[in-house]
Amino acid sequence: xxxxADLLQGTxxxxxxxxxxxxxxxxxxxxxxxxxxxxxxxxxxxxxxYPALYxxxxxxxxxxxxxxxxxxxxxxxxxxxxxxxxxxxxxxSQWRLFSAAVEHILGAx
Amino acid sequence: MPAFMxxxxxxxxxxxxxxxxxxxxxxxxxxxxxxxxxxxxxxxxLTPDEARRQALIAxxxxxxxxxxxxxxxxxxxxxELSGDLRYALRALRRTPVFSLSxxxxxxxxxxxxxxxxxxxxxxxxxxxxxxxxDRLVRIYEQNSPTNLFGTSAVDFLAIESQQRSFFAVGAxxxxxxxVSVGGEPRRTAVGYATAGFFRALGVSVALGRNVExxxxxxxxxxIAVVTHAFATQNLGGDTTALGRTIHVGGAAYTVVGVxxxxxAGLTGxxxxxxxxxxxxxxxxxxxxxxxxxxxxxxxxxxxxxxxxLAAISARIFPIWRSSLQDSELRLTPYPLRRVMLGDxxxxxxxxxxxxxxxxxxxxxNVASLMLVRAAGRWREVSLRATLGATRGRIAxxxxxxxxxxxxxxGLAGIAVGALGLHVLVAIGPHVPRLxxxxxxxxxxxxxxxxxxxxxxVVGAYPVLHLLRGRVATLQEGERTVGGTRRATALRAAFVVxxxxxxxxxxAAAGLLLNSFLRLxxxxxxxxxxxxxTVSVALPTARYRSDTALATYWTRALAEVRxxxxxxxxxxxxxxxxxxxxxDENNFNLIDHPVAPGAAQPVVPWPxxxxxxxxxxxxxxxxxxxxxxxxxxxxxxxxxxxxxxARHYFPDGTAVGRTLxxxxxxxxxxTTVVGVVxxxxxAGLGGTADAAYDPMTQGWPTVVDLxxxxxxxxxxxxxxxxxxxxxxxxxxxxxxxxxMEDQLHAAVAQxxxxxxxxxxxxxAALLLAAIGIFGLLSYxxxxxxxxxxxxxxxxxxxxxxxxxIVRRGMTHAVVGAxxxxxxxxxxxxxxxxxxxxxxxxxxxTLGAVTALLLCVALVASWLPARRAAAIDPVEAMRxx
Numbered sequence: 001x002x003x004x005a006d007l008l009q010g011t012x013x014x015x016x017x018x019x020x021x022x023x024x025x026x027x028x029x030x031x032x033x034x035x036x037x038x039x040x041x042x043x044x045x046x047x048x049x050y051p052a053l054y055x056x057x058x059x060x061x062x063x064x065x066x067x068x069x070x071x072x073x074x075x076x077x078x079x080x081x082x083x084x085x086x087x088x089x090x091x092x093s094q095w096r097l098f099s100a101a102v103e104h105i106l107g108a109x
Numbered sequence: 110m111p112a113f114m115x116x117x118x119x120x121x122x123x124x125x126x127x128x129x130x131x132x133x134x135x136x137x138x139x140x141x142x143x144x145x146x147x148x149x150x151x152x153x154x155l156t157p158d159e160a161r162r163q164a165l166i167a168x169x170x171x172x173x174x175x176x177x178x179x180x181x182x183x184x185x186x187x188x189e190l191s192g193d194l195r196y197a198l199r200a201l202r203r204t205p206v207f208s209l210s211x212x213x214x215x216x217x218x219x220x221x222x223x224x225x226x227x228x229x230x231x232x233x234x235x236x237x238x239x240x241x242x243d244r245l246v247r248i249y250e251q252n253s254p255t256n257l258f259g260t261s262a263v264d265f266l267a268i269e270s271q272q273r274s275f276f277a278v279g280a281x282x283x284x285x286x287x288v289s290v291g292g293e294p295r296r297t298a299v300g301y302a303t304a305g306f307f308r309a310l311g312v313s314v315a316l317g318r319n320v321e322x323x324x325x326x327x328x329x330x331x332i333a334v335v336t337h338a339f340a341t342q343n344l345g346g347d348t349t350a351l352g353r354t355i356h357v358g359g360a361a362y363t364v365v366g367v368x369x370x371x372x373a374g375l376t377g378x379x380x381x382x383x384x385x386x387x388x389x390x391x392x393x394x395x396x397x398x399x400x401x402x403x404x405x406x407x408x409x410x411x412x413x414x415x416x417x418l419a420a421i422s423a424r425i426f427p428i429w430r431s432s433l434q435d436s437e438l439r440l441t442p443y444p445l446r447r448v449m450l451g452d453x454x455x456x457x458x459x460x461x462x463x464x465x466x467x468x469x470x471x472x473x474n475v476a477s478l479m480l481v482r483a484a485g486r487w488r489e490v491s492l493r494a495t496l497g498a499t500r501g502r503i504a505x506x507x508x509x510x511x512x513x514x515x516x517x518x519g520l521a522g523i524a525v526g527a528l529g530l531h532v533l534v535a536i537g538p539h540v541p542r543l544x545x546x547x548x549x550x551x552x553x554x555x556x557x558x559x560x561x562x563x564x565x566v567v568g569a570y571p572v573l574h575l576l577r578g579r580v581a582t583l584q585e586g587e588r589t590v591g592g593t594r595r596a597t598a599l600r601a602a603f604v605v606x607x608x609x610x611x612x613x614x615x616a617a618a619g620l621l622l623n624s625f626l627r628l629x630x631x632x633x634x635x636x637x638x639x640x641x642t643v644s645v646a647l648p649t650a651r652y653r654s655d656t657a658l659a660t661y662w663t664r665a666l667a668e669v670r671x672x673x674x675x676x677x678x679x680x681x682x683x684x685x686x687x688x689x690x691x692d693e694n695n696f697n698l699i700d701h702p703v704a705p706g707a708a709q710p711v712v713p714w715p716x717x718x719x720x721x722x723x724x725x726x727x728x729x730x731x732x733x734x735x736x737x738x739x740x741x742x743x744x745x746x747x748x749x750x751x752x753x754a755r756h757y758f759p760d761g762t763a764v765g766r767t768l769x770x771x772x773x774x775x776x777x778x779t780t781v782v783g784v785v786x787x788x789x790x791a792g793l794g795g796t797a798d799a800a801y802d803p804m805t806q807g808w809p810t811v812v813d814l815x816x817x818x819x820x821x822x823x824x825x826x827x828x829x830x831x832x833x834x835x836x837x838x839x840x841x842x843x844x845x846x847x848m849e850d851q852l853h854a855a856v857a858q859x860x861x862x863x864x865x866x867x868x869x870x871x872a873a874l875l876l877a878a879i880g881i882f883g884l885l886s887y888x889x890x891x892x893x894x895x896x897x898x899x900x901x902x903x904x905x906x907x908x909x910x911x912x913i914v915r916r917g918m919t920h921a922v923v924g925a926x927x928x929x930x931x932x933x934x935x936x937x938x939x940x941x942x943x944x945x946x947x948x949x950x951x952x953t954l955g956a957v958t959a960l961l962l963c964v965a966l967v968a969s970w971l972p973a974r975r976a977a978a979i980d981p982v983e984a985m986r987x988x
Contacts, residue, residue, distance in 0.1 A: 027137055028144040050137065071144065076137050 012044065012052050014095055017080065017088040020062060026075035027053060053078060061087050190509075197510035207482060208514065211475045214879075215518025215563060217872060218471030220525025221464040223548070223556040227530055229457050231546035237446060238372075240311040241404075244276075246411060246442035247376070248401040248418065252435050252708040257443075258693070259397040262388045264440055267425045268401065269305070274414035278403040279306025282386055283378050285811050286358040287646040287841030290343045296646045296843035299357055300378050301386035309404040310375060314366030317351045324385035332385050333357065334366035338373060339381030357384055359648025359839065376402055377449050393432035394425075395771065402445065414442045433772045435695070437708050452941070456862065459617065459939060463869045466614045468559070470607045470876045475518075476567040477603040477880055479511060480596055481887050483571035504572045511568025512561060519560025523553055533865075570599060600884050601920055607880040608924025608961065609931065611873040615957040616932035617939060618870035621863040623953050624943040628859055633686040633852060634750075634788035634797065635725035639676075640848035641822035642684065643814045643829060646841040655741060658808040661837055666720070668832035669816060674825055677817040679720030682809040683713065686789035687855040691715060692809075696800070697769040698757060699778055709772065712753065712798045713790040716809050721801075722785055724815040725848075732764035732783030735803040745770065745779040745806060752797035754784045770802075793855055794944040815848075822847040862942070874961065877924075878968040885917050885972035889979075896976050897984025906977040913976050917969030918962070925961050929954065 019025060019033045030053075031044050056062045061084030069075040080088065145164035149155055155163065201208040236242050249257040250264065265280040272278060281302040288297040304322045313319055314334055324332050333355065337347055344350035347367040354361050362384050373379055378400070405414060418440040426436055493503055527548045534543055652658050662680065669678045683691040694714035703709055719735040721727075730751055739746050747770070754763035767778040787797035804812075814833070818825050830842050889896070896909060936948040946953065 026140070028141040031141075032148070050134075069140075069144075071147075073140060073143075074136070075140050076133065 011095070012048060013056060014088070014091045015042070015044075016049075016052060016056060016078075017061065017084060017091065020078055020080045020084070021088060024065075024067075024077040024079040026069055026077050028075075029069075030078070056084070060084075193506055193509040194513060196506065197513045200510055201514060204482070207478060210879075211478050211514055212518045212521060214471045214474055214876065215515055215560065216521035216525050218464075218468040219519050219522030219556050219559050219563070221529050221869065221872075222468045222559060223522060223526030223552050224529030224533055225457070225460050225464045226555045227526070227546045227548055227552045228533055228543055229461055230551060232453050232457060232543055233450065237449060242446060243444070244405045245309065245445035246403050246405060246414065247445050247448045248278075248403060248440055248442050250397055251439050251441040252437040256708065256711060257441070258711075260399045260401045260440065261395050261397045262391045262399065263394050263425060263429055264397075265303075265399055265401055266388065266391070267421050268403075268418065268440065271421050271424070272403075272417055274405060274409035274417045275309070275403040276406045277305050277309040278401065279303045279309045280386060280388075280399040280401045281306050281375070281378065281383075282399050283380065284358075285644075285646055287356075287648050287839065288358075288382055289356040289839065289841075290353070294356070294646075294648065294839050294841040296644060296841035297382065298378070298380040299382045299384060300375065300380040301384050302375075303386050306375070306386075306402055309402045311404070312368065312372060312375060315369040316347050317364075317366035319366055320383070320385045325387055327387050327389055329385070329387065331360060331362045331387075332365045333362040334368060334383045335364055336368045336372055336374075336381050336383075337370040340364075340367045343381075355382065356648070356650075357382060358646070359650030359652070376400065376445065393773075394429035395432065403442065411442055411444060418442060431775050434697075434705070434774060435708060435772060436705075455938075455941060459862075459942065460865065462935070463614055463617065463866050466610045467869050467873050467876070470610045470873050470880075472563050472566055473603045473607050473610070474876050474880050474883075475514075475563070476570065477600045478883060479567045480570060480600050480603075481883065483507070483596075507572050508565065508568045512564035515560045515564025515567065516557065518563070519556050522560065523548070523556045526552065526556060570596070597888075600887070604877075604880045604884050604920045605924040605927070607877040608921050608965070609927035611870075611877040612925050612928025612958065612961055613932040613935050614866075614870045614873045615961060616929075616936055616954055618863070618867045619953040619957040620936060620939060620943055620946055620948060620950060621859070621866050623950065624946045625856070625859050625863045627945045628793050628856055631789070631793040632787070633793060633855075634786050635685060635727055635848075637848040637852045639818050639820075639822055640725060641816040641818055641825060641829060642846060642848055642851065643816070643826075643833070644684075644811070644843045645814055645833060646811050646843075647837060648839045648841075651839075655808045659805070662718075662804075662808075665833050665836045666718075668835055669814070669829055672825060672828050672832060674819050675816055675829075676819050677720055677724045679722070679724035679815050680718040680804060680812045681715050681721045681815060682717070682812055683715035683790050684813050684851060685725075686852060687792040687795075688790055691790045694771050694800070696779075697772070699767045699769065701757070710757075712796070712800055714800050714802065715790065716802045716804055716807065716812075718804045721815060724817040725788070726817070727786045727788055730784045730786060731762060732781070734783055734785075735805065737805075739782075739803045739805050741806055743806070744777055746782045746803060747779050748783045748785050748801040749781050750787045750797055750799040751784055752787045753799060754781075756798055859944075874964055877961070878964050881917050881921060881965055882968040882971060884920070885913055885969055886975070888916065889913060889972045889976040892976075893979060893984045896979050897981040900977075900979060901981035901985075909977040909979075910970070910973040913973035914966070914969045917973075918965060921962055921965035921969070925958055925965075928961075929958060 015034055016030060019030050019037070025033060027050060031049055034042055034044050053062070053064075057064055057078075061081060062078045063081050064076050064078050066074060067077045069077075142161065142164045145167065146157065146160040149163050150157055150160040153160075153163075237245070239245060248260060248264075248268065250260055251257050260280070265278075268278055279302065281300045284299050284301060285296060286299050287294040288299065289295070302320065303325045304320045307313065307319055315337070317334070320332070320334060323329055335344070335350060335355075340347045340350035344353050344355075344364065350364050350367050353364045355364060356362070362382075368383075375383075403414075405411070409417075422439045426433075426438070490503055490507075493506075494500070530546060530548055534546065647658070647661065652661065666678050666680075669675060691713045692715060693711050695709040695711045697703060697709045717735075722729065722734060731754070732748075734748065735746070747768075749763055757763065758766065763781050763784055766781045768781070770776070770779045785801070788799060789795060789797060790799060814829070816822070816825065816829055833840055833842060896912075899909060932954060933949050938948075940948045
């Protein structure tokens with residue numbers, strides 16, 4: 001599985017928040033979107049997706065509601081809360097700072 | 110922080126609605142798998158089944174994921190605990206007889222413990238309802254270590270003007286008076302008090318004004334404060350009470366203040382009306398009818414106050430030497446808390462010790478039951494261990510079970526405790542403020558704490574065993590493990606302990622019962638049947654002179670005697686056989702005086718009419734009764750009891766001897782004119798020494814009327830009351846009762862204590878019997894095969910029975926011997942509570958030991974008989 005990458009610890013939360021910025025999604029939708037956005041590079045183990053969703057809900061960054069999916073099924077939809085939006089912005093700039101620094105180090109000769 | 114609050118709310122909801130949350134989770138996972146499978150089927154063209162399989166693989170372990178989810182929710186330990194609890198409850202439900210009996214035993218132990226804890230908490234530990242109650246003292250006159258009595262106006266006025274130890278000092282004179290608020294007068298307890306009395310206690314009126322120092326001046330306008338209860342019951346409410354006039358003893362008082370709700374009395378004096386005390390300038394040292402209360406200054410200690418008061422005593426002694434010669438007499442302060450508690454600590458101590466023993470026996474009993482249970486469960490525990498459960502996990506499971514059992518017992522115990530407290534308040538010892546005891550949060554906490562402790566203790570051994578690594582392999586099976594030598598020895602130790610604990614309790618119960626039976630056989634000195642008593646209070650304001658009183662009583666007694674069925678009627682100032690407020694007096698024999706300045710003897714000294722002895726059926730043994738010649742101006746005379754005569758004149762007659770009464774050296778000597786039969790006034794267990802003054806030489810205002818009737822006394826009650834009212838409509842009557850009720854009431858206290866301790870002792874006896882029965886039953890079933898072999902080899906039934914019974918009796922005898930040693934040491938503390946019985950009475954101790962061993966014998970014989978009935982063939986086959 002050389003073409004797949006494991007998620008860096010702590011980045012899953014940021015990625016979930018990102019997928020929810022555009023529109024509310026259900027659990028499978030989130031995992032699908034992550035796969036699509038990363039061109040199938042990132043595979044989110046479902047075993048960590050749902051606990052992460054719960055954790056985010058517990059922190060009050062996302063909100064869960066039961067609704068009907070585009071496929072016409074009863075599904076639990078996750079929506080970004082205002083608090084979650086602020087948090088996303090903060091985490092994103094944090095990540096950019098971090099990844100730029102890492103890139104900088106790795107690029108040094 | 111709202112986010113934080115929301116999080117807590119969410120978690121709580123998740124906990125409470127675990128089922129819903131879990132169902133949501135399931136739904137979500139199912140949807141995910143379905144969508145994933147459909148997606149796979151579409152994109153990779155897989156069959157639906159294969160797609161579902163792939164989806165499941167991609168997802169990972171569904172159950173593991175759920176576990177991770179639960180971990181994220183932080184509810185895992187809760188889940189496990191509730192799982193353990195559910196398991197424990199299921200296990201307990203599977204053995205309902207064991208569970209219920211263990212629970213019941215614990216409930217009884219914890220319940221009685223909780224009831225007595227509440228009583229002790231209310232009576233001994235809680236403070237008096239006065240601010241800084243540790244600074245309050247009550248001042249007594251004292252002339253020997255044991256002889257304390259009240260104080261006089263001379264004492265109070267001297268203390269008030271000379272003391273340097275007190276922030277405030279006040280006096281109250283308790284009295285029973287005819288109180289009327291317009292209608293028929295009622296005989297009511299009143300407390301005449303000075304302003305300092307309230308100030309010292311720190312009690313202030315809720316409405317109106319307090320008693321002020323000016324109200325206590327001789328001749329000041331008569332005012333009174335009343336309790337909230339008196340105002341609402343008699344004056345139509347607290348606000349309307351102010352300004353009303355009430356008549357106390359025929360004198361008018363204006364109500365100026367109402368005390369706060371909840372104040373029912375002060376310093377144990379439950380009076381509804383508190384008139385301002387006005388002390389006339391004293392003409393002699395006595396009478397000693399005041400209750401002085403003082404509050405120590407911050408610098409003073411009880412010891413320094415005692416020195417201060419001793420100096421005052423020394424200063425006033427020479428001034429009043431003519432009316433009091435006892436130079437030993439000292440004003441002495443005692444902490445008010447100690448005074449008000451009286452002998453409650455001893456009574457409650459005996460009760461607490463008794464319930465403590467029952468609780469210990471109960472715990473030992475259940476612990477021993479738990480051991481048997483653990484023996485039966487070893488196979489299951491071993492299985493769990495083999496399947497990989499950690500020791501900690503198994504230990505938690507077992508402890509959860511015993512703690513759940515104990516907590517259930519504790520909850521039931523709280524109910525038992527509430528009931529027990531009712532019983533205790535209703536029939537328990539007469540200790541102050543017991544009626545204030547409530548089963549509050551502290552009591553519940555106590556019950557649950559004891560339950561928790563008991564749960565850990567009774568579950569401890571199986572767990573310790575387990576943690577020491579003695580988890581048996583499956584092959585060993587339950588027989589070897591449950592019956593390990595250690596476990597059996599421990600069970601035997603529990604049984605021995607139960608007997609050792611039960612014996613002191615039985616001994617205490619036996620001693621109390623013995624003492625009570627003796628007390629009941631005491632001759633009160635009078636014939637209670639056919640005697641009716643009525644307590645009478647005249648409006649004192651109109652009956653100040655002896656002539657007025659004599660006139661009333663001559664007419665009233667004549668009216669009473671005219672009633673058909675009345676055989677005789679007499680008057681007395683004390684109510685036998687137990688009158689806590691009986692008049693007492695000191696005297697000095699002229700023939701055998703005590704050393705100058707030494708304490709003089711004090712005996713009960715009622716004031717009576719001649720007919721008093723006739724009405725009560727007390728015989729005249731020597732000399733004469735009072736007669737018409739014993740008038741106020743005539744030489745003073747007394748009658749004495751037979752016991753008095755024997756005590757002070759063992760060799761000759763007492764009649765004709767003279768004495769100085771009440772220390773009045775300036776008065777003419779008093780002559781003993783007759784000896785009458787013994788009558789008890791200080792309780793049935795108290796002294797029978799008594800002296801009597803004739804009413805014709807000084808009338809008391811509060812007297813009891815004693816009517817001897819031909820028929821049943823209660824039938825004449827209404828007519829006697831009517832006769833007394835006919836002469837004086839404002840007379841206050843109360844406490845009308847047949848004399849037999851008085852006698853019954855006199856032994857109520859010891860009867861109640863005896864009943865309580867007896868009940869606890871019976872409980873202990875039963876528990877010990879159950880303990881030995883359980884142990885032997887287990888032994889019999891564990892040694893079934895061995896016994897079967899013995900029977901098969903021809904052992905006679907008697908030998909098999911002897912084998913088992915001997916085993917049981919060994920434990921019982923060892924336990925009883927240990928208990929006897931404890932009992933002999935412990936019952937000494939009961940000496941003061943016993944009447945004519947030595948605390949180490951060999952007969953009682955022997956009897957209870959025999960009883961205990963008999964019960965043990967029966968409890969051992971039952972399982973032994975079962976052992977003898979074992980069919981050898983059956984026993985061999987079952988293995």
